[in-house]
Amino acid sequence: MAKNLTPEMQKINARRTKHGKVRQSTPGKEAWLRLIRNKVAILGMIILILLALVAILAPVLTPYGFDEVNMKDKLQFPSAKHPFGTDQLGRDMLTRCIYGTRITMPIAIFAVLFAILVGGVLGIIAAYFGGTVDNTIMRIIDIWGSIPGIMLAIAIVACLGNNETVLVIGLSMGAVPNMARTFRGAIFTVIDSDYVESSKAMGASNFRIMFRHLVPNAVGPVILAIVGLLGVEVLCVSALSFVGVGISPPTPEWGSLLSTGRQYLSSHAYLCLFPGIMIMLAVLGFNLLGDGLRDALDPRLK
Amino acid sequence: MLRYILKRLLWLIPVMVGVITIVFAITVLTPGDPAASLLDRNATQEQIDEVHHRLGLDKPVLERWFNYVVGVFTRFDFGTSYTTMQPVRDEVLAKLPYTLILAVVSVSLAVLIGIPLGVWSALKQYTITDGSVLFLSVLFVSMPNFWLSMLLISLLSVSLGLLPSFFVNGDWTGWIMPIVVATIGSMAQFIRITRSSMLEVMRQDYIRTARAKGQKEDVIVMHHMMRNAMIPVATSIGSGLGNALGGNMTVEIVFSLPGIGSYIVNAISTRNYPGMLGGILVTAIMFTVVNLLVDIAYVIIDPRLKSQITGKKASKRKLNQMLREQGVTV
Numbered sequence: 204m205a206k207n208l209t210p211e212m213q214k215i216n217a218r219r220t221k222h223g224k225v226r227q228s229t230p231g232k233e234a235w236l237r238l239i240r241n242k243v244a245i246l247g248m249i250i251l252i253l254l255a256l257v258a259i260l261a262p263v264l265t266p267y268g269f270d271e272v273n274m275k276d277k278l279q280f281p282s283a284k285h286p287f288g289t290d291q292l293g294r295d296m297l298t299r300c301i302y303g304t305r306i307t308m309p310i311a312i313f314a315v316l317f318a319i320l321v322g323g324v325l326g327i328i329a330a331y332f333g334g335t336v337d338n339t340i341m342r343i344i345d346i347w348g349s350i351p352g353i354m355l356a357i358a359i360v361a362c363l364g365n366n367e368t369v370l371v372i373g374l375s376m377g378a379v380p381n382m383a384r385t386f387r388g389a390i391f392t393v394i395d396s397d398y399v400e401s402s403k404a405m406g407a408s409n410f411r412i413m414f415r416h417l418v419p420n421a422v423g424p425v426i427l428a429i430v431g432l433l434g435v436e437v438l439c440v441s442a443l444s445f446v447g448v449g450i451s452p453p454t455p456e457w458g459s460l461l462s463t464g465r466q467y468l469s470s471h472a473y474l475c476l477f478p479g480i481m482i483m484l485a486v487l488g489f490n491l492l493g494d495g496l497r498d499a500l501d502p503r504l505k
Numbered sequence: 506m507l508r509y510i511l512k513r514l515l516w517l518i519p520v521m522v523g524v525i526t527i528v529f530a531i532t533v534l535t536p537g538d539p540a541a542s543l544l545d546r547n548a549t550q551e552q553i554d555e556v557h558h559r560l561g562l563d564k565p566v567l568e569r570w571f572n573y574v575v576g577v578f579t580r581f582d583f584g585t586s587y588t589t590m591q592p593v594r595d596e597v598l599a600k601l602p603y604t605l606i607l608a609v610v611s612v613s614l615a616v617l618i619g620i621p622l623g624v625w626s627a628l629k630q631y632t633i634t635d636g637s638v639l640f641l642s643v644l645f646v647s648m649p650n651f652w653l654s655m656l657l658i659s660l661l662s663v664s665l666g667l668l669p670s671f672f673v674n675g676d677w678t679g680w681i682m683p684i685v686v687a688t689i690g691s692m693a694q695f696i697r698i699t700r701s702s703m704l705e706v707m708r709q710d711y712i713r714t715a716r717a718k719g720q721k722e723d724v725i726v727m728h729h730m731m732r733n734a735m736i737p738v739a740t741s742i743g744s745g746l747g748n749a750l751g752g753n754m755t756v757e758i759v760f761s762l763p764g765i766g767s768y769i770v771n772a773i774s775t776r777n778y779p780g781m782l783g784g785i786l787v788t789a790i791m792f793t794v795v796n797l798l799v800d801i802a803y804v805i806i807d808p809r810l811k812s813q814i815t816g817k818k819a820s821k822r823k824l825n826q827m828l829r830e831q832g833v834t835v
């Protein structure tokens with residue numbers, strides 16, 4: 204049971220007890236309640252859930268295949284039959300945009316997960332051990348971070364090959380410095396707490412202190428950074444494909460759809476319009492959710 | 506203060522060696538042979554060996570790495586481009602102004618427009634003004650800048666014929682759209698950061714004190730709030746410039762602006778490794794220098810830090826700790 208309750212939490216608990224429900228409120232529960240009452244966050248979640256459904260239900264949603272060539276109907280402007288129009292090979296753009304969800308989103312999500320794994324561990328170790336370990340790790344991170352993330356990703360992907368695995372690794376390598384700094388900063392805010400000292404006194408292992416005590420308590424800023432990074436990575440995946448080093452054209456990745464559409468910009472601008480809207484929706488979903496989370500985790504600003 | 510700046514400048518040396526090492530490691534892990542992509546497919550082994558020798562690829566990796574590092578620091582030599590056989594240094598220096606102009610002009614404009622908008626939005630919290638500024642800024646942050654570029658080209662160049670759709674040297678109108686696109690993206694960041702920083706400051710006790718003693722509202726906003734709220738914003742100017750150096754790459758490509766970003770992408774697609782290495786190295790140097798300038802500006806804005814650097818009891822540990830609290834990397 205949580206001992207150090209804020210007055211706000213005590214009030215909530217008191218109210219619940221009065222109504223006959225004895226349920227303790229914890230900071231996490233409270234943040235969750237604030238989150239689902241936050242309209243901005245709900246809007247973001249709705250967008251993301253819709254995109255996830257679109258990705259899962261892609262074959263059901265559209266009568267065409269994403270690589271179904273139909274030269275008779277090439278470069279058709281949007282109509283009832285093809286709401287987003289067709290491209291230079293007569294492929295339905297709506298279908299290609301829908302299938303793009305299946306490609307861009309997982310790459311972005313896996314890139315972020317991998318960046319959390321590498322950067323998070325580095326940041327936690329740096330913050331926990333401090334001193335020389337901290338200095339060494341952070342110096343390396345500073346050097347690593349002086350190459351803009353997207354440039355590092357482009358260099359890695361272009362040199363090591365255009366497939367999804369390399370793309371995930373390249374993008375995550377660009378994001379590691381950011382993650383390491385976030386984790387380190389978040390751990391620093393809780394490392395001097397009494398509960399860390401007491402578990403040290405009780406002989407808990409470093410590993411246990413790091414992952415059972417420090418990480419769960421420092422999770423707020425970390426979640427914010429992760430949600431923000433997800434949006435950035437969606438942008439990066441499509442930027443890489445747009446530049447021509449990510450996913451290459453026959454696959455309907457949003458950025459590569461845009462790079463194909465760019466050749467028809469002067470006559471068929473709709474080819475560029477819709478994939479861009481898809482990218483924007485995905486990034487918007489993560490950003491709105493992030494804004495809502497910020498308010499939920501730090502209610503002082505609300 | 507001078508000692509501090511000098512020390513930070515010396516930090517450039519490990520940064521450069523580190524960046525060279527990272528990029529070298531990437532090129533070493535690359536499958537395939539750059540010589541083969543320079544020659545046609547049925548080149549003989551002798552021709553390939555000849556190219557290897559000319560490019561210095563017949564030497565072991567560590568020796569190449571060592572020679573490159575020594576070359577950079579003693580002769581300012583960034584290697585020779587595989588494709589044009591020109592010194593990479595000259596090529597990169599010719600591209601540098603375009604990237605710098607785009608980054609500096611767009612970030613300055615973004616600061617000039619974004620900070621007042623952020624302050625205004627925070628002062629009007631809970632109103633429609635605040636909501637719409639916030640909504641527009643989150644929309645702009647979410648737009649891919651190459652998409653925004655294409656929309657603008659489609660509207661202003663193709664439909665209305667007002668502006669050229671790509672950059673040509675000597676025609677200043679070619680700058681307008683790249684700068685607008687780059688500005689919009691980073692402006693949105695400044696609005697968001699300024700707003701949340703202002704909201705944080707507005708709830709501080711010293712603001713209540715100032716109001717209680719009857720201070721004029723505009724003095725409170727300008728002196729009590731702004732001075733304190735600008736500290737996190739100053740860091741974000743640095744990271745905004747840093748992001749612009751890397752993130753405007755796609756804008757450069759869409760508008761055929763001959764900056765470092767498009768140079769690196771060209772070098773990568775032609776397997777011109779020295780070109781790629783030189784471009785990334787120069788970007789990293791700019792990034793580090795920008796961060797140094799921001800930290801110096803920081804010390805000027807925040808008097809607490811100044812005493813830590815120049816005062817009698819200057820303590821390195823305390824200074825670093827304070828800088829870290831503000832989110833500066835030291």
